[in-house]
Amino acid sequence: MAKPKKFVNSVFENFDSTDDVCAECFDAYDEDRDGVLNYAECSKLISDSLQSKTYSLTEEHKERIFSLLDEDKDGLICQEDFRRCGYYWLKQTLKPVSAIIIIDVQNDFINGSLALQNCPAGHDGVEVVPVINHILDTIPFDLVVYTKDWHPDNHISFIENVKQRPITTSCKIKAEEAKVYDTVEFDGPPKTEQKLWPKHCVNGTWGSELHPDLKIVEGASYVNKGCHSEVDSYSAFWDNNKLTQTDLVRILAKHKVTDVYVCGVAYDVCVGFTAFHSLEHGFRTVLIDDACRGVDNDAIEETKRKLMESGGIIVHSSKVKAIVTGEDRPSALGLQTAKNVALARELVNRGIVK
Ligand code: VGL
Ligand code: ZN
Numbered sequence: 001m002a003k004p005k006k007f008v009n010s011v012f013e014n015f016d017s018t019d020d021v022c023a024e025c026f027d028a029y030d031e032d033r034d035g036v037l038n039y040a041e042c043s044k045l046i047s048d049s050l051q052s053k054t055y056s057l058t059e060e061h062k063e064r065i066f067s068l069l070d071e072d073k074d075g076l077i078c079q080e081d082f083r084r085c086g087y088y089w090l091k092q093t094l095k096p097v098s099a100i101i102i103i104d105v106q107n108d109f110i111n112g113s114l115a116l117q118n119c120p121a122g123h124d125g126v127e128v129v130p131v132i133n134h135i136l137d138t139i140p141f142d143l144v145v146y147t148k149d150w151h152p153d154n155h156i157s158f159i160e161n162v163k164q165r166p167i168t169t170s171c172k173i174k175a176e177e178a179k180v181y182d183t184v185e186f187d188g189p190p191k192t193e194q195k196l197w198p199k200h201c202v203n204g205t206w207g208s209e210l211h212p213d214l215k216i217v218e219g220a221s222y223v224n225k226g227c228h229s230e231v232d233s234y235s236a237f238w239d240n241n242k243l244t245q246t247d248l249v250r251i252l253a254k255h256k257v258t259d260v261y262v263c264g265v266a267y268d269v270c271v272g273f274t275a276f277h278s279l280e281h282g283f284r285t286v287l288i289d290d291a292c293r294g295v296d297n298d299a300i301e302e303t304k305r306k307l308m309e310s311g312g313i314i315v316h317s318s319k320v321k322a323i324v325t326g327e328d329r330p331s332a333l334g335l336q337t338a339k340n341v342a343l344a345r346e347l348v349n350r351g352i353v354k
Pocket of ligand 1: 103104149197234265266267269270271
């Protein structure tokens with residue numbers, strides 16, 4: 001039987017059980033029929049799987065993916081390896097489960113007390129709204145999550161409250177002279193560094209509501225953050241001291257999410273922190289560049305640089321649909337998947353998870 005050109009593209013449509021997918025796929029790529037996939041054979045499988053019009057797949061990418069999947073490092077993937085690791089790599093690559101996290105598109109950041117227009121970069125936060133609405137109208141995400149910055153009135157980040165807590169004696173800035181955007185260190189305990197912002201997103205106020213023009217999808221999930229008075233929370237996963245977690249991981253896990261797309265405001269603050277923590281949790285992470293606005297241009301550039309360095313990708317919204325549907329499969333995501341598979345295998349081998 002003649003082998004279809006890119007066999008992997010149909011493998012999950014044509015075969016139902018994991019065993020069938022593995023067996024058929026393995027056979028199709030085991031060209032010399034010796035019962036194992038060598039680098040050349042596996043490299044063909046990887047190339048066929050990571051097709052992308054936008055992102056090139058280098059030999060180095062393929063080598064790194066191969067080596068992560070080749071558990072015993074003998075340069076060969078046997079059927080058992082393929083069932084244990086290759087299958088999961090293939091499944092996540094071809095059939096990702098995608099969530100979009102829409103960060104803090106709230107009145108205060110758009111035309112309220114912390115309007116981005118008044119911040120150093122002078123961005124207009126409202127510009128994210130039509131971009132995000134178009135994304136929600138046209139792209140079939142498996143899950144939509146809206147986050148809200150949700151502070152009590154006595155929150156530690158408000159410049160108005162700077163005299164409510166003692167500042168450490170070693171901190172150069174004293175309460176009397178502290179200005180917006182300064183970073184001070186409060187005594188705590190625990191000692192807490194805090195950038196000072198104008199009072200914003202006080203829970204239940206107009207400023208804390210999502211912008212009225214933002215599309216709200218039925219069945220979406222919501223996550224509030226920064227709810228505790230003594231610690232800020234830029235990330236939608238963790239507070240800034242990594243002491244408490246929101247519900248976000250649990251929600252993503254419940255939906256078996258593999259890929260997290262982030263957008264909203266502020267690029268260099270809550271969007272960036274959320275994207276980094278998403279990577280740390282092992283989600284393939286995509287930041288939608290034109291669906292974000294930020295506070296400070298240098299900090300935005302730094303966020304982009306670090307995120308790409310850590311394995312995340314940054315794309316224009318026009319590229320997102322093809323990635324979500326699996327038509328476009330960027331190499332960086334394929335590599336992230338291989339890392340996840342290797343990590344999962346290590347945790348199983350060490351008896352940390354079953
Ligand atoms: C944010 C500053 C203070 C954000 C929240 O949502 O990016 N920025 N609190
Ligand atoms: Zn805040």
